[in-house]
Amino acid sequence: MPIQTRRGEDSQTLIISIVxxxxxxxxxxxxxxxxxxxxxxxxxxxxxxxxxxxDSSALGMLLLLRDYAGGDGASISIENCNNDVRRILSxxxxxxxxxxx
Amino acid sequence: MEESIxxxxxxxxxxxxxSDTDRLILTxxxxxxxxxxxxxKNGQEAVQLFQDCDPDIVLLDALMxxxxxxxxxxxxxxxxxxxxxxxxxxxxxxxxxxLAKCLxxxxxxxxxxxxxxxxxxxxxNAFNRMRLMHRALSxxxxxxxxxxxxxxxxxEIAKRVFDNVAHTGCLDAFxxxxxxxxxxxxxxxxxxxxxxPAGGMLVFIGDFTGHGLxxxxxxxxxxxxxxxxxxxxxxxxxxxxxxxxxLKQILPPGMFCCGGMIEADFKHNQLQVWNGGLPDxxxxxxxxxxxxxxxxxxxxxxxxxxxxxxxxxxxxTGPGDRLLMLxxxxxxxxxxxxxxxGDSGIRWAxxxxxxxxxxxxxxxxxxxxxxxxxxxxxxxxxxxxxxxxEVGISIIQDRTEPSPLPGxxxxxxxxxxxxxxxxxxxxxxxxxxxxxxxxxxxxKSGEIYTLLAELYSNAxxxxxxxxxxxxxxxxxxxxxxxxxxxxRLSRVEGHFIRFSLSHxxxxxxxxxxxxxxxxxSGFDFHxxxxxxxxxxxxxxxxxxxxxxLLLKRLAESVTFHQQGNQVEIIxxxxxxxxxxxxASSHRQ
Numbered sequence: 001m002p003i004q005t006r007r008g009e010d011s012q013t014l015i016i017s018i019v020x021x022x023x024x025x026x027x028x029x030x031x032x033x034x035x036x037x038x039x040x041x042x043x044x045x046x047x048x049x050x051x052x053x054x055d056s057s058a059l060g061m062l063l064l065l066r067d068y069a070g071g072d073g074a075s076i077s078i079e080n081c082n083n084d085v086r087r088i089l090s091x092x093x094x095x096x097x098x099x100x101x
Numbered sequence: 102m103e104e105s106i107x108x109x110x111x112x113x114x115x116x117x118x119x120s121d122t123d124r125l126i127l128t129x130x131x132x133x134x135x136x137x138x139x140x141x142k143n144g145q146e147a148v149q150l151f152q153d154c155d156p157d158i159v160l161l162d163a164l165m166x167x168x169x170x171x172x173x174x175x176x177x178x179x180x181x182x183x184x185x186x187x188x189x190x191x192x193x194x195x196x197x198x199x200l201a202k203c204l205x206x207x208x209x210x211x212x213x214x215x216x217x218x219x220x221x222x223x224x225x226n227a228f229n230r231m232r233l234m235h236r237a238l239s240x241x242x243x244x245x246x247x248x249x250x251x252x253x254x255x256x257e258i259a260k261r262v263f264d265n266v267a268h269t270g271c272l273d274a275f276x277x278x279x280x281x282x283x284x285x286x287x288x289x290x291x292x293x294x295x296x297x298p299a300g301g302m303l304v305f306i307g308d309f310t311g312h313g314l315x316x317x318x319x320x321x322x323x324x325x326x327x328x329x330x331x332x333x334x335x336x337x338x339x340x341x342x343x344x345x346x347x348l349k350q351i352l353p354p355g356m357f358c359c360g361g362m363i364e365a366d367f368k369h370n371q372l373q374v375w376n377g378g379l380p381d382x383x384x385x386x387x388x389x390x391x392x393x394x395x396x397x398x399x400x401x402x403x404x405x406x407x408x409x410x411x412x413x414x415x416x417x418t419g420p421g422d423r424l425l426m427l428x429x430x431x432x433x434x435x436x437x438x439x440x441x442x443g444d445s446g447i448r449w450a451x452x453x454x455x456x457x458x459x460x461x462x463x464x465x466x467x468x469x470x471x472x473x474x475x476x477x478x479x480x481x482x483x484x485x486x487x488x489x490x491e492v493g494i495s496i497i498q499d500r501t502e503p504s505p506l507p508g509x510x511x512x513x514x515x516x517x518x519x520x521x522x523x524x525x526x527x528x529x530x531x532x533x534x535x536x537x538x539x540x541x542x543x544x545k546s547g548e549i550y551t552l553l554a555e556l557y558s559n560a561x562x563x564x565x566x567x568x569x570x571x572x573x574x575x576x577x578x579x580x581x582x583x584x585x586x587x588x589r590l591s592r593v594e595g596h597f598i599r600f601s602l603s604h605x606x607x608x609x610x611x612x613x614x615x616x617x618x619x620x621x622s623g624f625d626f627h628x629x630x631x632x633x634x635x636x637x638x639x640x641x642x643x644x645x646x647x648x649x650l651l652l653k654r655l656a657e658s659v660t661f662h663q664q665g666n667q668v669e670i671i672x673x674x675x676x677x678x679x680x681x682x683x684a685s686s687h688r689q
Binding site: 056057059060061063064066067091092093094096097 | 311354355356357359377378379380396399403405408
């Protein structure tokens with residue numbers, strides 16, 4: 001499974017991990033990871049520890065998640081990016097939209 | 102299709118067997134199942150009958166005189182072509198090798214003698230299902246192929262429309278180099294360039310998420326906005342703001358456009374640059390020094406208008422400096438070993454180029470050499486803008502084709518800006534737009550824009566706000582001037598600036614009369630140094646009021662009325678083809 005989800009200890013956080021390439025092919029799986037109408041989720045963590053590559057359609061998917069999670073009021077952090085992934089996020093200035101750790 | 106599988110129709114079945122008894126038995130069995138039968142006594146007859154009666158299924162004896170079943174099977178398969186006609190061998194053979202030969206010849210199955218009615222029926226039904234499924238798949242494949250061809254044709258036409266919209270600007274100006282290689286028929290990249298009416302130019306390079314039609318659809322309104330706004334005199338920041346708002350409105354949430362806006366001011370030798378999500382831009386100084394122009398903004402179409410940041414970076418430049426901007430396809434180009442070209446590839450190309458080589462060519466050649474044999478790459482779009490002196494740029498301006506459409510020649514209009522609107526809004530694009538409806542004036546858009554802009558800022562800053570222009574003689578004064586301008590703009594109750602524009606025809610062209618009146622208290626124009634008759638070059642420059650000087654040089658006449666708060670300007674233009682230029686022919 002390239003995408004795995006689990007609950008954080010506080011049970012209000014959804015942690016989505018992406019393994020391998022985060023690109024258009026993961027579109028449906030990524031959406032399925034958060035679109036299940038669970039009202040108790042308030043925070044999202046996108047864990048990119050095992051993500052090797054991220055392209056512009058992945059940036060688009062992150063925006064979709066942000067929209068789903070409440071737009072400007074969304075609480076999403078993107079964690080453990082490697083250098084290549086981090087570079088793409090920073091060229092696009094996504095730190096203005098997400099907490100990147 | 103499923104219906105016909107569920108509802109068995111009578112099939113047409115060809116039976117070929119040299120044994121009359123066997124053939125008779127089989128024919129009777131098949132007929133009893135409700136199918137039509139054609140009979141052949143050898144392979145040759147079978148091939149002939151196959152052509153004549155077009156059967157759905159063929160039952161073929163392996164061993165026959167004249168032509169055996171193997172050969173007949175081969176010929177029938179060739180005749181059937183793409184159609185699937187199940188071919189079942191009738192055989193008493195049981196040698197594995199012999200049976201294998203039957204299949205190699207094109208057979209699909211065997212039926213052993215003596216015949217079993219139940220097995221026969223089951224096989225006919227099974228092969229019929231397979232035949233129908235094959236037919237359904239083939240017809241869907243044909244439909245897909247047909248649709249795809251239709252789509253390609255439509256894209257071809259759409260691309261022509263798109264090219265007409267997107268490539269009407271000055272991309273071919275001598276100080277611009279550009280490259281765009283489409284991955285698909287249209288790619289997700291856009292590139293626009295247009296000269297400003299008052300001089301200078303604006304260039305936009307953009308990269309949409311995704312490729313093909315969706316990206317091109319997003320690009321259409323951008324092209325319209327870009328060319329529409331630039332010719333009306335809007336600046337890069339205004340265009341960006343409009344881009345962002347439009348894309349935010351039309352694009353789905355996951356789609357956006359990385360972009361770079363380059364505003365070149367050749368008069369003051371500076372570049373204003375905005376980079377939202379594109380790779381670093383490269384400013385290559387005339388002496389070869391490199392400076393980066395990194396992305397400082399989010400791509401377009403993500404943020405709502407109130408959060409969008411349109412502030413552009415200011416880069417002082419000199420003639421011969423070149424700014425290179427490119428889409429991420431360059432960085433993501435790979436060679437056959439899968440290595441990325443990256444920022445380092447671009448830096449290497451720029452640093453190792455020869456002095457005479459254009460930085461644009463250096464990067465393009467390097468990336469093409471790098472990924473020469475690797476096939477699948479992203480869109481590659483790159484452009485470079487070179488700072489040149491103003492003389493060169495006036496050539497670009499004059500190349501805009503005059504419209505052959507007749508326009509309004511005799512007209513008058515008034516436009517008054519009042520109260521708070523004075524500081525919040527620029528009436529210049531609107532007024533310029535009205536003037537540009539006159540075809541002959543379109544070629545003079547730069548001059549008209551300058552006239553309107555000088556009149557408006559003169560009326561606003563000196564008339565309404567009563568700012569003393571001599572403040573602008575020192576750097577501190579300049580700051581003070583603009584600080585005070587901002588402060589006074591919040592107190593403009595009761596004030597107005599009124600433009601009256603009239604146009605009429607003259608024997609050789611037309612005459613535009615602009616009267617600009619403000620609610621200020623005016624000034625003593627009788628003793629103003631700029632307005633003295635014996636204007637000597639060099640003398641006026643010491644005084645502020647360069648605006649007035651500009652007006653005098655561009656226009657036929659400049660007259661002050663009332664207590665100096667009403668300025669009248671006459672601007673004459675001549676029919677296209679005449680050599681006359683108001684800036685040079687009516688001075689002194």
